[in-house]
Amino acid sequence: xxxxxxxxxxxxxTILAWAVGLLIFFPILWTILTSFKTEAQAxxxxxxxxxxDWTLENYAVVQExxxxxxxxxxxxxxxxxxxxxxxxIAVPAAWSMxxxxxxxxxxxxxxxxxxxxxxxxxxxxxIYLICIxxxxxxxxxxxxxxxxxxxxxxxxxMLYTYFREIPGEILEAARMDGATLKExxxxxxxxxxxxxxxxxxxxxxxxAWNEAFWTLNLTAVDAAPLTAFIASYSSPEGLFFAKxxxxxxxxxxxxxxxxxxxxxxxxRGLTFGAVK
Amino acid sequence: MGQIQLNQVTKSFGDVQVIxxxxxxxxxxxxxxxxxxxxxGKSTLLRLIAGLEDFTTGHIEIDGKDAxxxxxxxxxxxxVFQSYALYPHMTVxxxxxxxxxxxKMDQAEIDRRVENAASILNLSDYLDRRPGQLSGGQRQRxxxxxxxxxxxxxxxxxxPLSNLDAALRVGMRMEISELHKKLATTMIYVTHDQVEAMTxxxxxxxxxxxxxxxxxSPLELYRTPRNLFVAGFIGSPKMNFxxxxxxxxxxxxxxxxxxxxISVSAEGGEWKGVVGLSEHLGSDTFFHIxxxxxxxxxxxxxxxxxxxxxxxxxxxxPRADVIHRFDANGLRIG
Numbered sequence: 039x040x041x042x043x044x045x046x047x048x049x050x051x052t053i054l055a056w057a058v059g060l061l062i063f064f065p066i067l068w069t070i071l072t073s074f075k076t077e078a079q080a081x082x083x084x085x086x087x088x089x090x091d092w093t094l095e096n097y098a099v100v101q102e103x104x105x106x107x108x109x110x111x112x113x114x115x116x117x118x119x120x121x122x123x124x125x126x127i128a129v130p131a132a133w134s135m136x137x138x139x140x141x142x143x144x145x146x147x148x149x150x151x152x153x154x155x156x157x158x159x160x161x162x163x164x165i166y167l168i169c170i171x172x173x174x175x176x177x178x179x180x181x182x183x184x185x186x187x188x189x190x191x192x193x194x195x196m197l198y199t200y201f202r203e204i205p206g207e208i209l210e211a212a213r214m215d216g217a218t219l220k221e222x223x224x225x226x227x228x229x230x231x232x233x234x235x236x237x238x239x240x241x242x243x244x245x246a247w248n249e250a251f252w253t254l255n256l257t258a259v260d261a262a263p264l265t266a267f268i269a270s271y272s273s274p275e276g277l278f279f280a281k282x283x284x285x286x287x288x289x290x291x292x293x294x295x296x297x298x299x300x301x302x303x304x305x306r307g308l309t310f311g312a313v314k
Numbered sequence: 315m316g317q318i319q320l321n322q323v324t325k326s327f328g329d330v331q332v333i334x335x336x337x338x339x340x341x342x343x344x345x346x347x348x349x350x351x352x353x354x355g356k357s358t359l360l361r362l363i364a365g366l367e368d369f370t371t372g373h374i375e376i377d378g379k380d381a382x383x384x385x386x387x388x389x390x391x392x393x394v395f396q397s398y399a400l401y402p403h404m405t406v407x408x409x410x411x412x413x414x415x416x417x418k419m420d421q422a423e424i425d426r427r428v429e430n431a432a433s434i435l436n437l438s439d440y441l442d443r444r445p446g447q448l449s450g451g452q453r454q455r456x457x458x459x460x461x462x463x464x465x466x467x468x469x470x471x472x473x474p475l476s477n478l479d480a481a482l483r484v485g486m487r488m489e490i491s492e493l494h495k496k497l498a499t500t501m502i503y504v505t506h507d508q509v510e511a512m513t514x515x516x517x518x519x520x521x522x523x524x525x526x527x528x529x530x531s532p533l534e535l536y537r538t539p540r541n542l543f544v545a546g547f548i549g550s551p552k553m554n555f556x557x558x559x560x561x562x563x564x565x566x567x568x569x570x571x572x573x574x575x576i577s578v579s580a581e582g583g584e585w586k587g588v589v590g591l592s593e594h595l596g597s598d599t600f601f602h603i604x605x606x607x608x609x610x611x612x613x614x615x616x617x618x619x620x621x622x623x624x625x626x627x628x629x630x631x632p633r634a635d636v637i638h639r640f641d642a643n644g645l646r647i648g
Contacts, residue, residue, distance in 0.1 A: 210366050211399035215460065216387040216416035225412075229403045 066290070072283035073097070080279040096284035104267060106288060113263035113289075115178050116253065117246035120185035121239055124193045127186070129235075132197035133227060137206055147198065150191040158188075158251050169256060178261040181253060185246045193242055200234025201227070233303070240300050247293045264289035316377065316467040316500030317342045318363060323372035325358055325524075332358050333524040335372070340468075340502060340517070345494050348504045349511040350521035350547070356504045357472055359521070363502065364470050365389050376467060387416070392461035393470040396477065398453045400445040400460075406432075407441040410459045417464075431459040434493075451482045458493070468500035475510065487513060508548055512536070520544050542644035545570050551600055551615065553638070556608045566639035566647055573600065573615040575633045578622070583629030587612060589622045603628065 071087070072080050079090045100106070135143050165184065166175075174180035204227065212226045228235065250265040257266055268289050271282040297304065318340040325333040332355050340346045348356040361367040363374065365386035373382040381389050392413070400409050410431055414424045432438045435455040445453055454474060461469055471490070475483045491514050494501050505511055511518050512532045520527040520535065520543070528540040532548075539545035545553050553570045561569045577583070578601060587606035592599055596618055603612045614630060622628055639647040 205397060205399065207395045207397050207399040208401065210386075211393065211395060211460075212401075212412070213366070213386050214364060214391070214393045215413035215464075217412075218387070218416075221416060226401060230401075 066294075069283045069286050069290075072280055073287045075280050075283075077278060077280045080283070096280045097288070100271070100281055100284045100288065104270065106267065109262060109264045109267040109289075110292070112178060112257075112261055113247060113265075113292075116181045116185060116261070116263050117243050119178075119182035120189065120246045121193075121242045123182060124186045124190050124242060125197075125235065125239060128190060128193040128197050128238075129223065129228070132194050132201050133223060135194070135198050136201035136204075137209060147195065150194060154191050162251075162255060165252075166255065175256060176258045176261045181256060181261055181263075184252055184256070185249055188249070188252065189242050189245055192245070193238055196238045196241070197231070197234065200231050200238075203234075204230050237303050240296075240304055244293055244297065317375075318468060318500065318502070319375040319378075320363070321373050321375070323362060323374065324370045325355075325362060325367065326370045331370075331524070333362070333370075336524070336526060338519065338526065338529070340500060343498050343500055345491075345501045345503065345514060345516045346519060347511040347515035347517070348502065348519045348521055349506065349508055350527075352506055353523075354521040355524035356506075356521050358524075360393075360470050360472055360502060360504045364391055364393050390467040391470055392464050392466035392468075393472065394454075394457045394461050394474045396473040398445070398457040398477075400453060400456055402445055405442050405444055406437060406448070406456050406459075409445065409456055410437075410441075410463055413460060413464045427463045428459075431463045434462070434496075435459050450478050451486060454478065454486060455489075458490070462493070462497065466499070468502060471501065471503040473504055473506070475505075476507075490514065508550065512548070518548075520547060538646065539570075539638065540646050542568065542570070542640055545638055545640070545646075551613045554609060554612050556612075558608075560608050561639075564637060564639050567642040568640040568644070570638035570640065571632045572636065573613040575636045576612070576614045577631045577633075578603075578614045578616050578620065578628050579631070580622075580626070580628060583631040585612070585630040585632075587628060587630060589624055589626045589628055592622065592624065594618070601628070603630065606630070 073096055074092045074094070075086070075090050076093060076095070079086055135147065169175045169177075169180055172180075208230070209222055209226060212222045217225065248265070250269075253263050253265045254269055257263070268282070268285050271278060271285040320336060320338045323333060323336050323338075324331060336359075348359060350356050358367060362369060365381075365384065369382060373380055375381060376384075376389060376391070401412065404412065407428055410428045411424050414427060419427075428441070429438070432441055435458060437452070437455055437459060440448060440452060440456075445456065448456065454477075457474070474490075475486050478486060487510060490501075490503075494514075503510075503514060515532055517529060518532055518535055519529050522543055527547075528535060528544045530538075535544060535548045539548060542555065546555070549572055551573045553572050554576070555568050555570050557568050561567060585606050585608060587603035590602045590604045590611065592601050598618055599616050599620055601614045601616060601622060603614060604610070606612050612630065641647055
């Protein structure tokens with residue numbers, strides 16, 4: 039009978055998992071559906087789920103009114119740049135924390151993480167002023183650096199966890215074999231940590247892509263990424279829902295596709311070390 | 315080409331001094347074994363020689379040249395780790411070639427040396443496999459291969475056999491000894507297993523709490539242990555220690571008699587006792603004798619044919635010429 043119970047449990051778990059998954063996915067699904075409705079249908083009450091007149095009109099209007107490609111390009115540069123820059127800085131940092139820890143390493147890690155607990159708006163004013171002072175408001179390079187700094191604690195933490203799984207003796211063996219620090223990082227540590235580094239890259243790219251607070255506050259035209267593209271369609275009165283949805287769908291499509299294809303890597307990366 | 319000399323070396327981790335001032339010379343071509351219970355500082359000492367740890371004070375000379383500030387890669391030493399520490403993402407060939415690649419050697423010479431090392435270690439058929447596809451013994455050989463291709467001034471082994479099963483361990487022990495004969499290179503070998511130390515070493519260094527208790531050949535340590543610690547550590551089963559009146563008869567605070575130097579009989583002898591546990595090894599039998607009035611247990615090593623049952627009364631005769639005498643400080647007398 040034990041077997042029957044297990045199967046029953048399994049089915050129940052599967053149903054539960056699907057329910058939670060659908061619940062989380064529902065807003066995205068609703069956004070995508072709304073983007074194909076007319077403005078009137080979009081705000082109809084009671085809401086219409088599937089039997090509406092499917093139209094591509096919203097996409098046409100959005101495409102006409104704003105230059106999607108420019109926003110996309112900015113998003114790619116800001117998200118990609120901040121992620122790559124972050125990894126370059128975080129690999130040596132995580133290496134030293136994992137393999138030559140000092141008495142304060144744990145404190146530093148916690149302190150770094152604690153900066154993530156600070157509400158971002160708390161430092162908006164100083165950072166905004168610094169940007170004006172340096173003349174880098176609405177500048178892609180400035181956003182690359184700022185988003186890199188924002189996500190650096192997470193990158194370092196993730197890499198630190200992966201590196202901790204690599205036995206120190208292997209790095210010592212490389213040192214005995216004549217590898218310089220650079221060669222040790224390049225030929226031994228990095229190849230061994232590839233799965234971890236890949237999922238760190240992915241996760242941080244997604245975080246930077248979706249980051250809205252800084253990108254909205256520090257850009258106007260030139261450096262505005264897709265978050266600003268969406269925001270430009272939101273109106274305080276709640277009008278033009280369908281067009282806002284179309285813009286949102288266009289903005290999240292690239293990252294959704296990326297996430298879909300890399301989900302195995304992402305899940306493995308996020309649970310790495312936890313299950314072993 | 316491989317004399318290693320430590321002068322007044324110390325090592326502290328924070329406030330804890332793990333190696334008090336220590337002097338030691340390992341001659342060129344010697345097989346030296348550091349042995350001691352866990353936590354005695356033997357691995358730390360090896361890592362200091364390797365350069366993986368910095369000295370707190372003191373200095374090291376390799377081939378007469380001061381190497382204290384020389385980084386590990388430049389000391390000309392090769393190390394074999396307890397965990398083998400192979401590079402899991404590289405094939406056996408690339409693992410063995412790695413130190414040569416780091417030395418920027420040309421590819422033809424790298425290939426020649428890798429093939430050569432592989433044939434010495436019977437790894438030729440496995441060169442294109444990854445470490446994960448090899449058995450423990452093969453991995454160990456790859457680790458040794460990676461060490462020998464560099465033609466180092468000395469090899470450092472950090473408990474290399476402790477992850478292998480018993481049968482493989484005996485085989486690898488002999489392979490390493492033969493390798494030492496073939497290469498005639500200095501080897502320093504760390505182990506907690508005194509059998510490994512006795513069978514492989516030219517010179518044994520017995521360590522306790524960072525102190526060198528005694529340095530000598532295996533038989534010197536067996537025959538003339540300098541103190542109670544060495545006497546108890548070297549030899550298996552352990553030496554019997556007897557204090558009190560019996561020791562006083564020999565003008566000593568403590569006397570030590572090895573189990574193999576006591577004969578046991580039913581007829582009569584110097585000491586009398588009752589048989590407790592017997593351990594039958596086939597070739598030998600170890601009897602644990604109680605109620606002797608000398609010590610809680612006296613261990614006796616007898617021929618495998620000798621049969622006594624638990625509870626039998628027996629008589630023991632120690633060989634007078636091999637009784638070790640120690641003073642109240644635990645130091646050897648005479």
